[in-house]
């Protein structure tokens with residue numbers, strides 16, 4: 001399923017946050033959104049997910065959802081928001097509770113996503129026993145359990161240390177390579193954007209506009225941290241962002 005943003009603008013009261021965003025997140029690809037602090041990345045993601053309505057313009061879902069889709073749009077946030085009183089398995093099971101599924105179907109989905117995210121041996125563990133990386137795996141497993149048409153990810157790795165981030169990036173690439181999903185992925189981190197994005201949409205400072213969409217052709221599974229082509233793309237992204245980021249930073253200090 002594609003998610004299409006049609007000339008969307010958004011304001012909070014008198015604060016214009018997004019201006020005339022026209023963008024497609026194509027089915028089966030990961031679209032990264034980068035931009036200076038406060039430019040409206042999370043707001044755009046929330047509009048895409050239907051948590052807010054744009055002040056003007058529209059958001060459309062186009063095409064058929066994947067087979068077995070229980071929720072078309074699912075979020076993964078920076079903070080994992082796991083249920084502390086439920087085990088890993090219980091946390092995943094929870095999102096299936098209000099869907100009409102047999103017990104066997106439910107068990108199959110839970111076992112499948114726990115295996116895909118490397119959590120099969122941790123099914124009985126409690127969130128408090130898990131490292132940050134493992135907790136975020138649970139959040140990803142929970143999101144995948146509903147077989148979403150589009151996975152909306154808001155800085156999912158930014159609370160993690162750099163080594164864990166690297167491992168989870170490899171996990172996400174593995175998950176996508178084995179079973180391609182559609183995702184919109186907000187990040188501050190350009191290295192993450194060039195590792196995970198089939199395309200990277202660069203936003204201007206607030207009110208956020210799309211400055212440019214940079215496509216990256218290297219297959220995800222062939223991307224390495226020190227790949228010179230990716231370093232070149234990352235430098236290009238930084239050249240697009242640098243002045244906007246400096247101005248956004250000044251705006252926050254002055255404001």
Ligand SMILES: Nc1ncnc2c1ncn2[C@@H]1O[C@H](COP(=O)(O)OP(=O)(O)OP(=O)(O)O)[C@@H](O)[C@H]1O
Nearest residue numbers: 012015017035036037038039040041042043044206
């Ligand atoms: N619910 C809200 N009510 C009022 N203002 C809001 C609300 N949510 C966000 N804002 C403001 O809208 C602007 C854009 O916020 P948003 O979180 O979308 O930006 P962002 O690019 O994701 O920021 P960051 O990179 O810092 O995470 C900011 O100035 C923020 O303070």
